[in-house]
Every structure is written in structure tokens, then in C-alpha cells.
Amino acid sequence: IVLNSHVSGVMNLFVVYFNGIRLLVDSPQPSVLATRGSSVTLPCHYRYEPELSAPRRTRVKWTWLPANTIATNEAFAEETKVMVAMGNRHRSYGSFKGRVRLRRSAPGDMSLVISELQLNDTGRYRCEVIDGLEDVSVTVELELRGVVFPYYAQKGRYHFNFFGAQQACLDQDGTLATFEQLLTAWEEGLDWCNAGWLADGTVQYPITVPRHGCGGENLAPGLRNYGQKQRLLHRYDAFCFSASIKGTVYYLNYPGKLNFTEASRACARDGGQIARVGQLFAAWKLKGLDRCDAGWLADGSVRYPITNPRANCGPPQPGVRSFGFPAPHMKFGVYCYQ
Structure with missing residues (x-):
């Protein structure tokens, strides 16, 4: 039996019952805000109830779904391995190699410490605790402090297809902004009447002061959304995201x-x-x-x-x-x- 709860927006708690034992995995912070270039800890703890008299061969696996991944039914399968650990043995993968470790500040503490945070490290991290055939997981969202800025080509407005927009942001020390990043920028007052690509392949723009030519005067303030567009053929501007600099x-x-x-x-x-x-x-x-x-x-x-x-x-x-x-x-x- 697997149960999960989300208590007052503060804690994720997941439980599995097997052989009269409860394996509980929790994270006191469902989301973490960090700074590029710094180190960050993504909390994850597990425990057994009742407490065990002898240790079990418990394995921990951290995986990652990048913030710029388009959400589909297969999104879970697209998660990338970050680190796998059992006992004192551990292995890290890909761009995380040499940048991640488990905190292990107390028994059951499997919090992930990531150093030298990069722009592309944002997204959803999954801490999965595996005991034999049973496994329980909890997720933590990682966000970076930063700024969203609209960007257009030297030739003028609406010259980027999706891939051109990606490259343009990269060239300017950024990445394509996520929907959440653009929404935050709008909440902070960003008003821009040219549509731009976002990381999920949608085209949107933020309006704080409704007006003619920007969705109309009678439409409420918000993000104007053109939806998913053909990535190769359609051309717009870009909304880029850049975080703190060293x-x-x-x-x-x-x-x-x-x-x-x-x-x-x-x-x-x-x-x-x-x-x-x-x-x-x-x-x-x-x-x-x-x-x-x-x-x-x-x-x-x-x-x-x-x-x-x-x-x-x-x-x-x-x-x-x-x-x-x-x-x-x-x-x-x-x-x-x-």
C-alpha cells in the first residue's frame, strides 16, 4: 500500500507498507530557491516504523526532470539519473559527476548536495528509496534566483524559430525561460507586447497593462498564450532567463x-x-x-x-x-x- 500527503504546502510525505513495516520518505521543502554558482541541498529523509533492530540494504536513487522538459505522459520516463548510492558506495552521472554528494548528517538523511549550480540544473528532482521490491519517492523542485528578459534578433522582431531562440539565449548567458519564470517576472511587473518562445515550446507574452494590439483592452492582465507552435517553421522572439553571475x-x-x-x-x-x-x-x-x-x-x-x-x-x-x-x-x- 502506498500513501502520500502534502501538509500545508510544507512537507511531502510518502509511505509504503510491507511485512508489517512502514517505510516513510519525506522532504520538509517541496521547493528550494538557490543561486547560480553556489551549493544547494535538496532535502530527503527516510525512516522505518517501527524502528528496525538491524540495518537493511536500502538503496537511494536521485533522478532529475529538467525544467525545460515538455510535460507529457512519458515525462516520468525522461528523468535523468543524478546519483545512486547503497551503503558507502555511490555513483554520479552526466553533468552532475563530481558535483553531487549525499549529506548524510543523520541516519536516514539522503539529502542531495549539488555544488557549482548551473543555469540548466533547475527542474524537479526525485529522491527514491528502494528496499528490495519496495520503493518510495519524494520530489523537490529546484529554482534559481534570476531575471527574465525579452530578446529579439538583430534583424528585428519575430526572426527566431524555437532552436534559434534557444541558441540566442545561450549566446547571451541565459536559457529559454520556463512558464514559471515568466509568470514570476509578470507578477514582478514585466510588460512586453511581443510574443516569445518559452522552454516548453509554447509562445507567450506578459501584459500588466491591457491595451489595443496586446490582446485587447478588455482582457485581464496576465500571460497571453499562443500555445504550442511548430518549432522549426514558426518564428517569434525569445524570453530568456539569466541567473546571478560570478x-x-x-x-x-x-x-x-x-x-x-x-x-x-x-x-x-x-x-x-x-x-x-x-x-x-x-x-x-x-x-x-x-x-x-x-x-x-x-x-x-x-x-x-x-x-x-x-x-x-x-x-x-x-x-x-x-x-x-x-x-x-x-x-x-x-x-x-x-
Whole structure:
């Protein structure tokens, strides 16, 4: 018999009965919020009731369903192995090799510790405890602190198919945003009237102020959803997600303005590289970068970050201001990263 409960949004508890013994697996945190580059612990504990007098050969398996996986009936089968352990023996897999371990702070503690968190580590993790033919599992969602930003091609609006959007976000130090990430951004005030790809293959856009041309004035604020689109043929913009950065984004103090080529070289001479769009957004959102000077970025766009709106620095709301993609010979400052 297998039972499970979710108590007040605080704990997942799963139970299996066999031979008069109860095997219980729980996680006190159904979701965990972490920072890119840091270490995080995904809690998982098991115990037997009544308590056993002799230890059993219990095996633990951690698996992962990436946040960008499209939910289908086969989603469970798409889970990727992260770590398997029995006693003192353990093995980690794939991109998690060398980055994961079991905490084992107390008997039954099979919490997973992941170090050097990466953008693509987000998703649903499953802790499965196996005793002979019986197994019980619990899931923990891992989310990263970060920022969603709309992104369009240098050629203009609606030029990315799904795969182009994926690559564009990757090039700008990001990944395609998930629905949950876009929803959070909308709740925080993101309003953007151009439709963009999300990680699940849907096309959506966030509206906080309903208006003509953005779903209509009479439609309530929310995410406008075009649903699943043909990934190769249909073309839209992208909503990218970038998380905190290890290095620093800064406006290069330079005696004069620079064209795009000169800007790239100036950052290199300063010991860094020209910043990418995702890095600038992350520095603005997560580190409070505020500079009222337009500067080149790696994709050939010109932008500047404002956390404290003021006169002559754009609209009255905080944000990353964009000049689009000026001709490369035009002169601006530059944002570097190192």
C-alpha cells in the first residue's frame, strides 16, 4: 500500500507498507530557491516504523526532470539519473559527476548536495528509496534566483524559430525561460507586447497593462498564450532567463566613445570581455547595477541599466534601457565583464 500527503504546502510525505513495516520518505521543502554558482541541498529523509533492530540494504536513487522538459505522459520516463548510492558506495552521472554528494548528517538523511549550480540544473528532482521490491519517492523542485528578459534578433522582431531562440539565449548567458519564470517576472511587473518562445515550446507574452494590439483592452492582465507552435517553421522572439553571475559587470571608464570593434578591444585590454545581455540584466536585477550611460554589449546592442529612475535616464520605472542595434561604426561607451 502506498500513501502520500502534502501538509500545508510544507512537507511531502510518502509511505509504503510491507511485512508489517512502514517505510516513510519525506522532504520538509517541496521547493528550494538557490543561486547560480553556489551549493544547494535538496532535502530527503527516510525512516522505518517501527524502528528496525538491524540495518537493511536500502538503496537511494536521485533522478532529475529538467525544467525545460515538455510535460507529457512519458515525462516520468525522461528523468535523468543524478546519483545512486547503497551503503558507502555511490555513483554520479552526466553533468552532475563530481558535483553531487549525499549529506548524510543523520541516519536516514539522503539529502542531495549539488555544488557549482548551473543555469540548466533547475527542474524537479526525485529522491527514491528502494528496499528490495519496495520503493518510495519524494520530489523537490529546484529554482534559481534570476531575471527574465525579452530578446529579439538583430534583424528585428519575430526572426527566431524555437532552436534559434534557444541558441540566442545561450549566446547571451541565459536559457529559454520556463512558464514559471515568466509568470514570476509578470507578477514582478514585466510588460512586453511581443510574443516569445518559452522552454516548453509554447509562445507567450506578459501584459500588466491591457491595451489595443496586446490582446485587447478588455482582457485581464496576465500571460497571453499562443500555445504550442511548430518549432522549426514558426518564428517569434525569445524570453530568456539569466541567473546571478560570478564575475562583475561594469561600465568601462574610457577617455572617449567607441565603435563596436573598439569597445570589444577595450574590454580585452582591461582584462575582461565585452558583457553579454544576460550578464547585464543579472547585474541590474540581482546586484543593483545602475548607470545612466549607454554602452555596447557583445551582441551589438546598446543598453544601460537603471535601478533608480531619474531625469534624463529613460522611463520612470527601473529597467534595462535599449537603443536596439545601432550601426557598428557609431560611438558609445561599453559594458565589460570580468
